[in-house]
Amino acid sequence: MSTDESSERVRGWLSGRLPADWFDGEPEITIDRDEILVVGKIPAPTLEGEVTEATRAAAEAGRIKQFREDTRERRIEIARELEHATRRKVAWGVVSGDTRTVFTSLSSPVMTRLRQPERQVLDTLVDAGVARSRSDALAWCVKLVAQHSETWLADLREAMAKVEDVRRSGPDA
Numbered sequence: 001m002s003t004d005e006s007s008e009r010v011r012g013w014l015s016g017r018l019p020a021d022w023f024d025g026e027p028e029i030t031i032d033r034d035e036i037l038v039v040g041k042i043p044a045p046t047l048e049g050e051v052t053e054a055t056r057a058a059a060e061a062g063r064i065k066q067f068r069e070d071t072r073e074r075r076i077e078i079a080r081e082l083e084h085a086t087r088r089k090v091a092w093g094v095v096s097g098d099t100r101t102v103f104t105s106l107s108s109p110v111m112t113r114l115r116q117p118e119r120q121v122l123d124t125l126v127d128a129g130v131a132r133s134r135s136d137a138l139a140w141c142v143k144l145v146a147q148h149s150e151t152w153l154a155d156l157r158e159a160m161a162k163v164e165d166v167r168r169s170g171p172d173a
Helices: 003-017 052-085 115-129 136-146 150-168
Strands: 028-031 035-044 091-095 099-102
Touching: 003 028, 003 052, 035 052, 035 099, 052 091, 052 099, 052 150, 136 150
Parallel strands: 035 091
Antiparallel strands: 028 035, 091 099
């Protein structure tokens, strides 16, 4: 089964399984090899009059916490079913107003071999206090690369999808 087909099955299953009153619209679903992240939009709290940014942020955080507590048992049930079917962990999050919170998220170890120049980059980040460890420094570097090369990464993903289409139409398909 192709990655796109697998993603579509997960999206379809979730659209049928998630309670209709949980989210405003369809949730954002992000899938990789290890994890399925489901992030839905919930109504922002209504605040009367002029409010500070801190008050708004606190109200949104409170709304998110309430949603998290109210839906915990059902989310666990749905996650277990989906994890069993896909062999991937399921993470949840919500957006309320300007606040986005991911409740649970998998942190996967990634083994890599680095030569001294690359290790020195990581050690510099640790020594400067930018990161607590080489692992944190590497995660920081990955985030920075993703932030500054989003267009290139989008083009690469699109090209990979075209390669997958060509493979599916090949003689062994």
